[in-house]
Amino acid sequence: MVKEKIKPIDSQDDLAQNISQLILFNDDVNSFDFVIETLIDVCHHDPMQAEQCAWIAHYKGKCTIKEGGLLLLQPLLKEISRRGLTVTIEN
Secondary structure (H helix, E strand, O other), X not given: OOOXXXXXXXXXXXXXXXXXXXXXXXXXXXXXXXXXXXXXXXXXXXXXXXXXHHHHHHHHOEEEEEEEOHHHHHHHHHHHHHOOOEEEEEO
């Protein structure tokens, strides 16, 4: 019987490899208010953070709105997409 070896996470580099970003893309369809409300509701941003993310996405074309593991980000991506915003998860 072969046992699978599990390497313990023992460095910041190992932890950083498991972090992904949820990226919001600018669009010409949704209002700033709707984007801000969505970020507050789904990502639990405070109003200032949500507004800043909306402006960054508007001017730069995209903005990282949340960082974390895939188990955290995938449900957020699904709900934000369902609301009509364009998001993706990147490593």
